[in-house]
Amino acid sequence: MATQLIDQFAKNLAPDTKAAVYDGSKKGHEKRTQLLFDTYADPNRLREIAGEIKQHVIENLDTYLPAVEAKLQANGVKVHWAATGDDACAAVRDIMQARGLRKIVKAKTMVSEEIELEHYLNKHGIETLETDLGEFIVQIDHDHPSHIVKPIIHKNRREIAQSFEREGLGAYNDDPATITARARQFLRHKYLAADVALTGANFVSVESGRLVIVTNEGNSRFCLAATKCHIALVGIEKLVPNDRDLGLLLNLLGRSATAQQLTVYTEFVSGPKSATQPDGPEEMHVIFVDNGRTDVLASDCRDILRCIRCGACLNVCPVYRQASGHAYRSVYPGPVGAVLSPLLAGKKFPEFADLPKASSLCGACHEVCPVNIPIPDLLLRLREKGKREGAPLAAAGTPPMGAWAVLASQPAAWKVALFGGKILNFLPTNLIPVPALRAWEAKRTLPEWRGGEFRAWFKNRPKP
Amino acid sequence: MDLAHRKLPGADKRVQLMATCICDAFYADVARATVEVLEYLGCRVEFPEGQTCCGQPAFNGGDWPNSRKVVRHTVRTFAGELPVVLPSGSCAAMMFHGALLEFEQEADLPAVQQLASRTWELADFIVNGLGVKSWPGKLDATIAFHRACHTRGTGSGDAALGLLSSIAGLKVAPFGEGEQCCGFGGTFSVSFPNVSAGMGELKLEHIRAAQPDFLVSGDMSCMMHLGGLAEKEGKPIRTQHFVQVLRDALKNGGLL
Numbered sequence: 001m002a003t004q005l006i007d008q009f010a011k012n013l014a015p016d017t018k019a020a021v022y023d024g025s026k027k028g029h030e031k032r033t034q035l036l037f038d039t040y041a042d043p044n045r046l047r048e049i050a051g052e053i054k055q056h057v058i059e060n061l062d063t064y065l066p067a068v069e070a071k072l073q074a075n076g077v078k079v080h081w082a083a084t085g086d087d088a089c090a091a092v093r094d095i096m097q098a099r100g101l102r103k104i105v106k107a108k109t110m111v112s113e114e115i116e117l118e119h120y121l122n123k124h125g126i127e128t129l130e131t132d133l134g135e136f137i138v139q140i141d142h143d144h145p146s147h148i149v150k151p152i153i154h155k156n157r158r159e160i161a162q163s164f165e166r167e168g169l170g171a172y173n174d175d176p177a178t179i180t181a182r183a184r185q186f187l188r189h190k191y192l193a194a195d196v197a198l199t200g201a202n203f204v205s206v207e208s209g210r211l212v213i214v215t216n217e218g219n220s221r222f223c224l225a226a227t228k229c230h231i232a233l234v235g236i237e238k239l240v241p242n243d244r245d246l247g248l249l250l251n252l253l254g255r256s257a258t259a260q261q262l263t264v265y266t267e268f269v270s271g272p273k274s275a276t277q278p279d280g281p282e283e284m285h286v287i288f289v290d291n292g293r294t295d296v297l298a299s300d301c302r303d304i305l306r307c308i309r310c311g312a313c314l315n316v317c318p319v320y321r322q323a324s325g326h327a328y329r330s331v332y333p334g335p336v337g338a339v340l341s342p343l344l345a346g347k348k349f350p351e352f353a354d355l356p357k358a359s360s361l362c363g364a365c366h367e368v369c370p371v372n373i374p375i376p377d378l379l380l381r382l383r384e385k386g387k388r389e390g391a392p393l394a395a396a397g398t399p400p401m402g403a404w405a406v407l408a409s410q411p412a413a414w415k416v417a418l419f420g421g422k423i424l425n426f427l428p429t430n431l432i433p434v435p436a437l438r439a440w441e442a443k444r445t446l447p448e449w450r451g452g453e454f455r456a457w458f459k460n461r462p463k464p
Numbered sequence: 465m466d467l468a469h470r471k472l473p474g475a476d477k478r479v480q481l482m483a484t485c486i487c488d489a490f491y492a493d494v495a496r497a498t499v500e501v502l503e504y505l506g507c508r509v510e511f512p513e514g515q516t517c518c519g520q521p522a523f524n525g526g527d528w529p530n531s532r533k534v535v536r537h538t539v540r541t542f543a544g545e546l547p548v549v550l551p552s553g554s555c556a557a558m559m560f561h562g563a564l565l566e567f568e569q570e571a572d573l574p575a576v577q578q579l580a581s582r583t584w585e586l587a588d589f590i591v592n593g594l595g596v597k598s599w600p601g602k603l604d605a606t607i608a609f610h611r612a613c614h615t616r617g618t619g620s621g622d623a624a625l626g627l628l629s630s631i632a633g634l635k636v637a638p639f640g641e642g643e644q645c646c647g648f649g650g651t652f653s654v655s656f657p658n659v660s661a662g663m664g665e666l667k668l669e670h671i672r673a674a675q676p677d678f679l680v681s682g683d684m685s686c687m688m689h690l691g692g693l694a695e696k697e698g699k700p701i702r703t704q705h706f707v708q709v710l711r712d713a714l715k716n717g718g719l720l
Contacts (some may be wrong), residue, residue, distance in 0.1 A: 007656040026641070318645050322662045358656065360649025360663070361524060362613035367643075377565055383526030384566070394526060397655030401522035405530035408485075409537040411514035421489055439654035443661040444692030453492035454483060458511050464503050 003397045003439070006358040010323035017154050021146070021324045024153040028315040031259030032368070039261070050252050051372030054306035057239050058297060064206050064239050065288070071209035072286055075271035080287040085115030088289045092117065092198070092231055093124050095285055101126075101195035101229060105187075107213065107220035108132040109200030110148060110309055111233045111289050113331045114344070117198075128198070129190050131219035133183050140167050146325030146333060149257045149311035154324055187219070197223035197281060201234045202308065203249060204286075207242040210270050211286070214253065214263040221265055230272070230281035236288050237305040249308065252370035256310035292344040301378045304339045306371040313365035313375060319358050328355060335365035339378045342386075353391035356382035357398070399436040418451035425449050467560065467618055471582035473547050473593055477507040480542055482550045482559075482583075484684075485517040491684045497711040498551045498586060504714055505594055514541040518550075520558040524650045528566045535563045539575050547582045549589045551707055553615035554683050556585035585615065586707060587624035587682055598630035599710055601717030606635045607709065608676035610667070610690070612683035613645050624682050624706045631713045639674040641666070648689035664693040671701070678702035680709055 036043040057064060069079045080095075082088035088111075096102070104121070106112065106128050118128045118139075130139040134151040138144065141163050145151030152160070161174035169182045199220050203212040211232055213220050224230055240246060254260040273280035296305055314320045314334030325333035330341035330352060338359060342352035356379040365375040386394025407413050424432070425448055429441050440446065473479060479502065483495040499509050518538060522531035538559075542548050550556045560580040567573045590596050609628060611621040629636050647653070647663025654660075668690060671679055679701055681687050687703035694701045714720035 003657055004655050007658050010656075010662065011658040316643075318647065318663045318666075319656070319659055322659045357526075357652070358659075360613070360645045360647060360652045360660070362645030362649070363616045364613070364643060364645065367616055380524070380526070380562070380565060383524070384528045385526075387526035387528075398525050398651050399521075399654065401525055401527040401530045404517075405522060405527075405533045408516040408519070408534040411516065411541075414516045418488060436651070436654045439657050440692075443657050443664075443696060444689060445695040446692065447490045447688055449489060450492040451489045454488060454495040455511075455513075457492070457496055458499065464508075 004354050004357055005329075005393070005396070006319070006323050006327045006354065007397070009327035013324055013327075016156060017324055018322070020156050021154055022321045024147075024150060025315040025317075025321050028150070028259065029312070029368070032256055032312055032315070035259045035261070036255050039255070046248060046252060047370055047372045050248055050370055051306055053240065053245050053249070054308070054371045055303065057241065058237055058302060058305040061236060061239070061297065064241070065236060068204060068206045068209060068239055071206065072271075075209045077209065077271050077284045077286055080285060082287050082289045082291070085289070085291045086120075088115050088233060088287050088291065089117050089120040091287050092233075093121060093126065095229070095231060096126055096196060097124075099229065103194045104128040104196045104198045105131050105191055105194040105223045105227065106135075107197070107199040107215060107223050108135050108151075109198070109233050110331065111200055111235055112198065113145060115233075115289065115291060117233070129187075129194070131187050131191070131223060132215065133180060133217060136183055136187070137163060144326065145331070147311055147314055148309050148332065148334075148336070154326065187222075191222045191226040194223070194227050196229045196231055197227040198231050198233070199223065201232050201238055201286075202253065203240050203246060204234060204238050205241075205243045205246065206239050208270065210243065210268045212246060212250070213267045213269065214250070214265065216258065216260075216264045218265045220267060224267075224269070224281060225279055228282050230269070230284045232284070232286045234286055234288055236290055236293050253308055253310055256312040256368070256370040292346050295346060296340075296343045299343065300381055301339060301343055303373050304336065304343065304378055306373050307336055307340070308371055310370055312368040312370065316364045316368050318362065318364070319360065323358070328358070330355070335359065335375045335379070336373075339375060339382060342382055349385070350389070350391040350393060352393075353386035353389075354393035354396060356380075356386065357394060397439070415452070418455075421449045421451045469581075470584065470593075471545070471547055473507070477505070477594075478546050479507050479509055479589075480544070480546045480548045481509050481511050482515060482518070482538075482542065482548050482555065483511065484550055484552045484555045486684050486688065487551060490688065491705070494551055494684055494705040494708060497705065497707045498549070500720065501590075501707050501710050501714070502549065504720060505590065505596060510546070512541045518555040518558040520555060520562060521650055523558065523562050523566055524652075532566055532570065535567070535576065536572070539572075539579050542579055545582070547584055547589065547593065548579065549584050549586055551586045551705060552683050552685070553585045553612045553618065553620050554685060556583055556588075556620075557614040557618070559583040585618065585620040585682065587627060588618060588620045591623035591626060592619050597626065599627045599713060601713035601715070601719050602632040603709065603713040603716050604633040605677045606637050606675070607678055607680045608637050608639050608671045608674050609706070610646060610671075610679060610681040610686055611642060612681050612686050615682065620682060628680065628706055628709060631709070632717075634709070634713070637674040637676050640670040646686045646690050648685050650685070653689055660689070661693060664690055668694055668701070678704055680704050680706050682706055
């Protein structure tokens with residue numbers, strides 16, 4: 001029986017990669033738990049409240065989006081709307097070409113990965129440089145991020161040192177501090193030569209029009225200080241109603257993502273530089289990206305739009321730990337990716353219909369989610385969609401259930417099957433043409449069949 | 465589903481037992497121990513003969529029409545007002561959570577809700593339904609307790625652990641990464657055999673390091689997977705349902 005693609009990927013994963021992913025995510029999860037429960041008496045209540053805030057936002061986007069547009073414009077920000085990824089890429093290109101700008105320094109943004117911005121811009125003669133250390137390493141290696149927060153969780157420092165040597169960033173040295181210092185030194189000059197700072201936004205406050213950008217390296221701050229034009233790519237679900245909501249969400253984000261009380265740098269960007277400010281971008285653009293999000297909003301899986309991209313569900317997920325992020329074949333890996341990627345794929349849903357199967361439905365992702373997304377329920381809904389639409393990737397390795405349903409709704413037939421199953425105790429299983437049984441026995445033994453024994457005991461015993 | 469407001473047992477303590485298909489087929493002694501323990505607590509246990517399965521295999525597999533067919537059968541089989549008790553957190557969660565999800569758009573949702581509102585996982589029933597907080601008898605053993613995943617967010621894990629910990633002579637040995645799944649996951653175990661086995665091997669490693677006499681859980685599906693994996697590796701471990709431990713403690717203490 002053909003097993004699932006992610007299972008095959010996990011089987012073939014290099015031991016070094018597997019160890020790096022496992023160790024990184026396990027440590028991330030353990031530190032998060034400790035910090036959350038050390039700080040708060042009832043972190044689960046906070047997760048519920050944060051979830052309610054974000055759910056409120058996504059259910060009222062029709063009023064919040066025009067409101068935030070007006071606020072941003074009043075702050076001197078130019079607002080653009082992109083229905084698709086291509087529209088968003090074209091908007092960036094148009095802004096730059098109209099002004100004769102060619103060089104971007106980029107802070108980490110998952111939306112830019114989602115819309116494949118770098119590839120698009122490079123085709124149009126625009127240079128992009130990643131300034132987040134992890135993303136920088138991904139870029140020089142022509143690799144893909146494998147984690148939402150820790151893009152190179154799959155690499156060890158020896159590999160990174162080799163990449164730096166290859167790129168002429170100094171002789172081989174795998175000391176993390178040296179690697180970081182070399183990257184900084186290289187990037188400093190690049191900031192000064194750049195035209196445009198490209199960032200995402202972790203949150204946008206409707207009340208004030210403030211963009212919140214969090215980093216641990218201060219790289220977004222360098223980007224904004226050195227360039228004259230700021231372009232922010234923002235998913236339409238990133239809004240919060242009020243500035244005060246940020247208190248809770250930033251506290252949960254830092255703790256959930258990297259087990260920090262707060263990320264090292266938390267920037268609030270209200271608009272282009274004012275006449276009295278000495279530096280900063282003279283122009284600021286916010287591109288709100290839909291790229292399938294309104295379809296998600298219209299679906300029964302809309303809760304996933306609460307996600308604040310902390311990666312806690314990846315860290316705790318036993319399947320992610322076994323398979324690594326690249327197994328998910330999409331920008332968003334792990335449990336959140338298994339829900340979001342098939343949904344954002346739109347018409348290409350069948351290409352990702354196997355992702356929701358990559359879960360034992362253990363519920364650990366729901367338990368850690370800072371916005372309390374019921375991820376297992378959403379995975380189940382998508383499994384149902386995959387089955388209903390007959391997606392072959394969803395069906396792979398899944399035993400058909402028709403015969404079982406007939407048996408399990410007819411007591412007489414069920415009783416016969418209970419006794420008939422005893423054949424399993426005598427017949428070598430390679431003679432039994434049931435693929436699921438073979439797959440089971442490839443890894444495990446089967447206990448002795450005792451069908452009907454309890455019923456016989458219950459019926460024949462002296463009545464109490 | 466609001467688990468805090470489920471149907472409590474009446475004065476006559478009549479209950480319906482849903483033995484679960486896995487005990488019906490493989491673990492007859494678990495179903496038997498469930499009856500013995502409930503009867504020790506003064507319950508009158510009824511076993512509706514027409515019962516089959518909770519419907520979870522097809523539900524998890526995405527085949528909701530076939531799953532609903534089986535759930536409808538289960539709803540008919542367990543008609544009435546009595547609490548329904550299951551020696552499985554997973555099948556219980558199917559009845560009070562999963563089934564509600566797949567019946568959201570169905571006209572007969574109220575019937576499913578009615579069953580959900582009186583469905584209890586066994587440890588939860590003993591502790592929070594019957595109010596039994598500690599367990600008599602004795603058993604000299606060290607056990608490892610695997611908190612099955614479907615009891616997350618319910619009172620079942622703490623309930624079972626509380627009962628076990630209170631048994632004279634019994635020691636519960638903690639082990640690493642206790643919150644992690646064993647890797648069974650129903651059809652997941654056969655459609656993702658490598659990931660499933662990888663998860664199970666990690667779990668076994670942690671459990672073996674704690675050196676228990678046997679491994680205990682409230683879900684025999686986890687035990688079937690972990691026990692089968694260990695045996696296949698040639699390093700078998702003993703597995704038991706917690707209700708077998710409760711029953712054996714009673715017997716050992718001369719109470720049964």
